[in-house]
Amino acid sequence: MFKVKTLNNISVYGLERLPRDRYEVASDIQNPDALMVRSADLHKAEIPASVKAIGRAGAGTNNIPVAAMSARGVPVFNAPGANANAVKELVLASMLLAARNIAPALEFVRGLEGSEDELHKLVEDGKKNYVGFELPGRSLGVIGLGAIGVKVANAALELGMEVYGYDPAMTVHNAWQLNSGVRQALSVDDLVSKSQFISVHVPLLDATRKLINAERIRLMKKPGVVLNFARAEIVDEDAVLAALAAGTMRAYACDFPSGKFKGNPKVIATPHLGASTGEAEDNCAIMVADQLREFLESGNVRNSVNFPEAVMPLPAGKQRLSIVNANVPNMVGQITTALAQHHINIADLLNKSRGELAYTLVDVDQAIPAELVADIAKIKGVLATRVIVS
Missing domain, CATH: 3.40.50.720 (NAD(P)-binding Rossmann-like Domain)
Incomplete structure (x- = not known):
């Protein structure tokens, strides 16, 4: 169990x-x-x-x-x-909200008071303040072409937008999913300079913190819209506020409400609904x-x-050693030596590494003695060992 x-x-x-x-x-x-x-x-x-x-x-x-x-x-x-689909739909909804000024228009309507005739006049007089634009022909830059970024890019292309994508670490699997109509940007700056809308879909790392900053906002087509449904810290909030105040940004849509944005009519903030x-x-x-x-x-x-990704079928009747260790030279040699010393024959072996970690699976035809597991655990650099029985 x-x-x-x-x-x-x-x-x-x-x-x-x-x-x-x-x-x-x-x-x-x-x-x-x-x-x-x-x-x-x-x-x-x-x-x-x-x-x-x-x-x-x-x-x-x-x-x-x-x-x-x-x-x-x-x-x-x-x-x-x-x-991915849930986040994609929220990104698309936010693009439409920003393009058509829907959020401030809703607030305007909620605040209307008076008779039917008075309301009608207020609506007709006020609607000019919420004129928007349509998405076909507008440009969207998608930074990060993982599962979500690919879906956003493909959907925007179907809406008639001009779509640019950038991801230097894009996987082959995701590349196969990406519509060939999405244009490749050579860098983040290249993508930003071609885009009126920018949607970020990258993890929060030191390299991505404040990825969208004042300098890059200045490069955007005007008035720009930034969509952040990845992590709050990827976008410099102070730079966004300054651009919104100056009118160089039309809207900022995010899934991370902040005190800095409270009451700002140009900010569309949802309460972390991406996967909700x-x-x-x-x-x-x-x-x-x-x-x-x-x-x-x-x-x-x-x-x-x-x-690391490590997948090896475990045939019936086999026992398997699962070993996690530091990714240093001669670890596999020490492991196989220990197996030989206990007269254990190797039926199959898989060794993979990722950064400072390595992972080894060893299949054998006989019972694995506890003494062997103890000996492998004593090898310097071994972090965890486990016996698995098929």
């Missing part, structure tokens, strides 16, 4: 992926093998030594101490793309539950933010 502790309400469709005959799932489990989390802040929590994996039912992992988990040999899984659809929550839970189950039962790693 595997024990999985949930730290938030997880969609039942995800929990159903963990069969009851092999999994105990609850919010109050002691010594869990894995954690499933949505928004709970694990930086402030004590993560038990028994934890072998953490699954985040969403894309971002800012609420998880990933570096500390890497040092313990614990993979952190997420659900990239599971909420029933479908997205179900998809995220299903994806991360499947990944946790595959790791616990076979050691395979898919969609981890800190481990």
